[in-house]
Amino acid sequence: MQAIDSPSYCSQDSMQDVTVSELQSHSPPATSHDFELETYSFPTQRLKPMLDNSTKTPLVLVACGSFSPPTHLHTRMFEMAADYVKENTEYEVIGGFLSPVGDAYKKAGLAPAIHRVQMCKLAADYDSPHCLPGSRTSWIAVDPWEALHTEYQPTAIVLDHFDQELNKNGGIDNGQGDKIKIHISLLAGADLIQTMSSPGVWSTDDLEHILGNFGVFIIERADIDVDEAIIALDRWKSNIHVVHQLISNDISSTKIRMQVKRDMSVRYLISDRVIEYINEHGLYRS
Ligand SMILES: Nc1ncnc2c1ncn2[C@@H]1O[C@H](COP(=O)(O)OP(=O)(O)OP(=O)(O)O)[C@@H](O)[C@H]1O
Ligand SMILES: NC(=O)c1ccc[n+]([C@@H]2O[C@H](COP(=O)(O)O)[C@@H](O)[C@H]2O)c1
Numbered sequence: 471m472q473a474i475d476s477p478s479y480c481s482q483d484s485m486q487d488v489t490v491s492e493l494q495s496h497s498p499p500a501t502s503h504d505f506e507l508e509t510y511s512f513p514t515q516r517l518k519p520m521l522d523n524s525t526k527t528p529l530v531l532v533a534c535g536s537f538s539p540p541t542h543l544h545t546r547m548f549e550m551a552a553d554y555v556k557e558n559t560e561y562e563v564i565g566g567f568l569s570p571v572g573d574a575y576k577k578a579g580l581a582p583a584i585h586r587v588q589m590c591k592l593a594a595d596y597d598s599p600h601c602l603p604g605s606r607t608s609w610i611a612v613d614p615w616e617a618l619h620t621e622y623q624p625t626a627i628v629l630d631h632f633d634q635e636l637n638k639n640g641g642i643d644n645g646q647g648d649k650i651k652i653h654i655s656l657l658a659g660a661d662l663i664q665t666m667s668s669p670g671v672w673s674t675d676d677l678e679h680i681l682g683n684f685g686v687f688i689i690e691r692a693d694i695d696v697d698e699a700i701i702a703l704d705r706w707k708s709n710i711h712v713v714h715q716l717i718s719n720d721i722s723s724t725k726i727r728m729q730v731k732r733d734m735s736v737r738y739l740i741s742d743r744v745i746e747y748i749n750e751h752g753l754y755r756s
Contacts, residue, residue, distance in 0.1 A: 505584050507618045512635040516611040518564040524645040526562035531657040532632050534625050537570045538580040540593035541721045541740050548610050551657055551687045554713040566610045574622035579727055581753045583617035592743035626676040629684050655684050660691040667702040685709030692720040730754040
């Protein structure tokens with residue numbers, strides 16, 4: 471990990487809620503107030519402050535998942551979706567968030583939420599020396615709100631949280647001095663959308679809320695027939711956007727965990743900083 475002599479080259483604002491001491495050591499603040507709901511504040515620093523095009527509808531993309539660990543595809547999903555949005559919709563992307571699921575989501579093999587949040591911050595380049603204030607170098611933020619809860623937070627509740635935080639003050643400046651409401655959409659891989667047709671995984675009310683009110687940008691995924699996966703979701707089709715992977719990447723966190731366990735390289739598949747973090751904390755070895 472590169473030592474940070476002075477935080478001055480990268481304003482504290484643009485670094486969101488990562489402290490200098492956190493950057494000097496990857497060790498997550500295991501019991502510190504940094505990982506408690508009481509001291510939580512919504513990270514707004516990477517959002518565009520104003521629409522570039524006042525005729526567009528502002529859009530924030532939210533990716534919910536385990537991110538254990540975050541891979542290059544998890545961050546790349548946002549870029550693919552942003553390209554799609556620019557070409558095919560009347561939205562303007564003003565931000566994107568990774569929302570790691572909490573520990574109550576008992577999926578086998580996951581690292582504790584506190585580690586997954588830290589790894590997502592590293593994957594999203596929170597400690598990049600290039601994060602100049604206002605630059606769009608890395609526009610993906612990490613919201614720990616979901617991960618901070620000890621009870622499981624269904625995705626519909628998580629999206630409501632983003633809606634509330636992003637629109638509580640009226641939304642974003644449309645470039646002409648007026649506030650305009652920000653639209654929030656789920657960003658997900660095709661495997662997640664496939665589960666929406668599996669009985670018992672999602673409540674009907676939640677599906678209605680997520681697909682009817684927020685909508686979803688689905689990233690195509692190897693071995694999954696997206697068209698088939700969305701057949702049962704046809705009544706929400708105007709809110710379902712399928713983003714094709716023009717340069718496909720079949721990576722998954724499971725594969726990364728397996729490689730680490732076998733003591734094999736995961737370099738160039740996930741961020742070097744995340745690799746250092748995994749090694750430093752001995753994650754996924756057993
Ligand atoms: N290679 C990929 N192609 C498309 N979507 C992906 C890919 N990898 C992850 N995603 C999507 O990213 C989101 C969060 O991912 P998640 O943490 O579940 O990663 P994962 O690699 O699927 O994890 P795991 O292997 O632990 O199941 C999900 O919506 C998932 O579909
Ligand atoms: N009913 C629901 O709200 C529901 C169901 C299944 C998965 N999910 C979410 O989808 C994501 C799935 O992540 P994984 O692919 O890592 O299992 C998690 O964020 C999880 O909370 C939500």
